Amino acid sequence: MNKLGPSLMCTDLGNVEQDIKELDNAAVDFYHIDVMDGVFVPNFGLNLDFVKRVREITEKPLDVHLMVTDPSRYIDTFAEAGADMISIHAEATTNLQGDLARIQALGLKAGVAINPATSLNVLDYVYDVTDYVVIMTVNPGFAGQRFIPSIYNKIQELSDQIRKRGLNIDIQVDGNIGKNTIPKCKANGATMYIGGTSAVYSSAGTLEENVKKTKELLV
Template sequence: MIKIAPSILSADFSKLGEEIKSLDKCKVDLVHIDVMDGSFVPNISFGIPIIKSIRHLTKIPFDVHLMIEEPARYVKDFVDAGADIITVHFEADRHLDRTVDYIKSLGVKASVALNPATLVDNVKYLIPKLDMILIMSVNPGFGGQKYIEYCDSKIKYVKELADKYNKDLMIEVDGGITKDNIARVVRKGANVIVAGSSVFRGETIEDNIRILREEF
């Protein structure tokens, strides 16, 4: 089953509650929440208070993507705020194996993200214990960027490793996903698709999600 995970980084923050309710109505699979610290990535987004404030609006699992330095320091706070999946970056954590174990010990799913130029083999030995790998298909920090084509081969390679070591692994792709490339990304092996601008811009949220779903 292919999951759609709208990224609320592209939502209208002046009516965030309404947008969350629209996602709930569309029965999306995950709500993707990008947390940025202005250090690991050149942007600042939102944090724990925002997640707490919207948690009661939906039962859709919160897919919290920590684009922050030293993420292990804040994992429990985000779990307490309502996260169901915690993603930390390979590039931001010096003790990744320990952090993955810590996330799982808190009763939520553990995920590791890789920036576009980061080799998949850096996390090969973690695959058996991970719930998800996030392949960044743009350089993290901003929405609305164009998909980086060489990420196709990374997705395919992660799928090969998942078939060998962890058939339950979710393979998430984030960045530049549109109706024109979503089918190709799914064919390469992705089964969780993050979409920001493609969901929250242009047509209604409901129409945009329907259009994406019709492509795979």
């Protein structure tokens, strides 16, 4: 089943509780929370206190995307804060297998995030400790970037690998995910969609209206 997760980096930070309640009512599947350190990516994102606050507001799964250097330092902390899923960048750790195994040992779903120029080969020896793969369809760090067309083939290649190996791994796509990109991502095998300014937070409608329109594309 295809799932939609709003990117809370795009939400109104002065109105978080009301936005989340509206999104809960719209039946989103999970929430995506970008944590950035200003080092791995040239920007600062949401933080530990934000995750704790969101955990108080909703019972939906929280997907914490660690765009940080040496993510192993933060796995336990974000697990304790209420994360249900944690994804770490293959480019940011020297112990990818160990970090993913640690996330799973804490009872969470473990995700590998890979940048647009990163080869799928980095997954070869960690499929057995991976629950989902985050394919970045833009270079990470900022909302509102253009989707990189060559990533469609990457989604398809990963989908083929998962099927060939007989695995149950979700493919999450993150970056300019909306009406112009969802159909082809879906056709190529994506199963989890991060909704930012191109979808859930589009100025074209309310949050509830935007969720409804986006979910219609995922059927």
